[in-house]
Amino acid sequence: MKRIAVLTSGGDAPGLNACIRAIVRAGYNFGLEVWGIKRGYKGLIEEEFTLMSPRDVSGILDKGGTILLTSREPRFEKYSFRKRAYQNLKKYDIDGLFIIGGNGSFQGAYLLAKEFNFPVIAIPKTIDNDTYGTDYTIGFDTAINTAVWAISKIRDTTYSHERIFIVEVMGRKSGFIALHAGLASGADITLIPEYPYPLYIIKESIKKALDRGKKSILIVVAEGVIHARELALILREELGFNEDDIRYSVLGYIQRGGSPTAFDRIMASRFGVFAVEEFLKRKYKVMISYEKGELKTKPLEITFGKIKKPNLRDIDFNNLLSLW
Ligand code: F6P
Numbered sequence: 001m002k003r004i005a006v007l008t009s010g011g012d013a014p015g016l017n018a019c020i021r022a023i024v025r026a027g028y029n030f031g032l033e034v035w036g037i038k039r040g041y042k043g044l045i046e047e048e049f050t051l052m053s054p055r056d057v058s059g060i061l062d063k064g065g066t067i068l069l070t071s072r073e074p075r076f077e078k079y080s081f082r083k084r085a086y087q088n089l090k091k092y093d094i095d096g097l098f099i100i101g102g103n104g105s106f107q108g109a110y111l112l113a114k115e116f117n118f119p120v121i122a123i124p125k126t127i128d129n130d131t132y133g134t135d136y137t138i139g140f141d142t143a144i145n146t147a148v149w150a151i152s153k154i155r156d157t158t159y160s161h162e163r164i165f166i167v168e169v170m171g172r173k174s175g176f177i178a179l180h181a182g183l184a185s186g187a188d189i190t191l192i193p194e195y196p197y198p199l200y201i202i203k204e205s206i207k208k209a210l211d212r213g214k215k216s217i218l219i220v221v222a223e224g225v226i227h228a229r230e231l232a233l234i235l236r237e238e239l240g241f242n243e244d245d246i247r248y249s250v251l252g253y254i255q256r257g258g259s260p261t262a263f264d265r266i267m268a269s270r271f272g273v274f275a276v277e278e279f280l281k282r283k284y285k286v287m288i289s290y291e292k293g294e295l296k297t298k299p300l301e302i303t304f305g306k307i308k309k310p311n312l313r314d315i316d317f318n319n320l321l322s323l324w
Pocket of ligand 1: 011
């Protein structure tokens with residue numbers, strides 16, 4: 001019986017458990033034995049291997065976080081620790097490693113596969129959706145829905161107090177969450193790193209709207225552009241407003257947790273089963289990608305050093321619909 005192992009690495013994202021479940025159950029259905037590795041690369045180095053049965057993944061499809069736990073493990077950047085990880089995989093007779101991770105984790109996955117000729121399959125997850133080579137990453141849909149849910153509550157205060165409100169969302173250096181949450185929330189201004197607005201345009205847009213009699217303005221800003229607090233200070237100063245007029249809120253980690261949406265559960269299940277199928281076809285050193293509605297495998301290295309951009313048409317749509 002062949003053995004495979006699965007780990008989750010990097011920031012948690014809703015849908016990780018759904019993907020673990022899919023790998024474990026598809027694995028057993030195809031005659032494989034499945035092992036879980038705790039705490040990502042940390043557990044791979046420190047030999048935290050645990051045998052998983054299909055029953056062990058009961059009741060986790062709808063749970064946020066990851067039952068396998070996760071970490072960001074800087075030691076994996078060193079060859080000596082990757083070698084130790086490889087030796088552990090050999091010790092447990094593992095024939096293939098499934099890594100559910102983001103950009104950083106994929107680099108480690110690639111090196112492990114290349115240096116030791118070890119079969120590795122990477123599955124993209126991150127609420128940021130910024131992995132190049134796939135249209136979708138597990139967790140993104142839930143993160144947007146959480147952001148939209150939170151923004152709609154903030155909008156009530158924005159409207160009732162006739163304020164300018166700045167909401168900061170996550171995304172690291174990318175604007176996918178902000179752009180999608182902004183469009184879905186009817187934000188008046190959405191600021192993303194991929195489409196920089198000079199400050200004077202932001203000021204002009206606000207002034208014009210206020211002159212037209214608009215009383216409240218909602219701004220969604222990606223953390224990769226500027227922090228909400230800093231933007232609030234600048235706008236108060238530049239527009240001559242006080243603290244009561246311009247408030248801000250940072251959504252933070254609520255975007256990373258929670259029960260995955262139906263879409264994330266479906267995508268995570270698809271990714272997991274497809275990954276096992278591809279492994280059985282001997283597709284190694286690959287990432288699973290979802291492009292134009294289709295699941296594919298791609299060479300893992302295509303994702304490195306490239307920036308995935310959101311569809312900037314959404315900025316036009318947002319602009320046409322906002323600030324009324
Ligand atoms: O990559 C997901 C993400 O939540 C980013 O949006 C954010 O910048 C980062 O992780 C925060 O990471 P940490 O868990 O190290 O605080």
